[in-house]
Amino acid sequence: MPSFTLPRAARITRITRTHKVAVAVLAAAGATSGLALTSAPDTAQAASEHAPAAVQPVSAKGQPAKADDAKTGRPVTASVADHVKVTAVEKQHSAQQAANRSAERKDVKEYPNNLDGWIRESLDIMKAKGIPGSYEGLHRNIMRESAGDPNAVNDWDINAINGVPSKGLLQVIQPTFDAYHVSGTPHKLTDPIANITAAANYAADRYGSIDNVDSAY
DSSP states (O other): OOOOOOHHHHHHHHHHHHHHHHHHHHHHHHHHHHHHHHHHHHHHHHHHSOOOOOOOOTTTTBBOOOOOHHTTTTTHHHHHHHHHHHHHHHHHHHHHHHHHHHHHHHHHHOOOHHHHHHHHHHHHHHHHHOOOHHHHHHHHHHHTTTEEEEEOOOOSSSHHTTTOOBBBBTBOOOOHHHHHHHTTSSSSSSOHHHHHHHHHHHHHHHHHSGOOOOSSO
């Protein structure tokens, strides 16, 4: 049987068609690959967009916590502990101040504003100044000289005649009061405390103690 050979033009045509088919297949495959490649980033991006956001720790006051605090878990506990510590210190300080004021008030001795209170206050001052005398000695002489009246004035004796009348609880004249006035007491002749302490100071100098006085002195 004789061989049959396609004309050159026919061979070219067949090759060309084959190539076209191959190119079409390759093109389709490339398009599919391209679609797969281009869709991958979109899928990843969508997953990233829909991923839950990281929760940022906050402090007890609602403010964002520092990185170091977030790591150590201190945002709430440290703040609350510091607040409790400061409050405790403030309460302790207030209690100490109140205790100090109470102690200061106890140190300030109060005396009634009467003959008993005047004598007791005078005795405390006399003790501090080293002036001898007792409650009995002071009370006895006061009752004889003025009957307990701090404003009593003798206007008939020799002192009154000389223009320097005796005055006060223990009937002291002004020159004697000035000479024996006890520092820390009012510089007023008829002041009960000033009058008693000055008279006791004078009696201690003249008689050794007010306790040794039983008459005009």
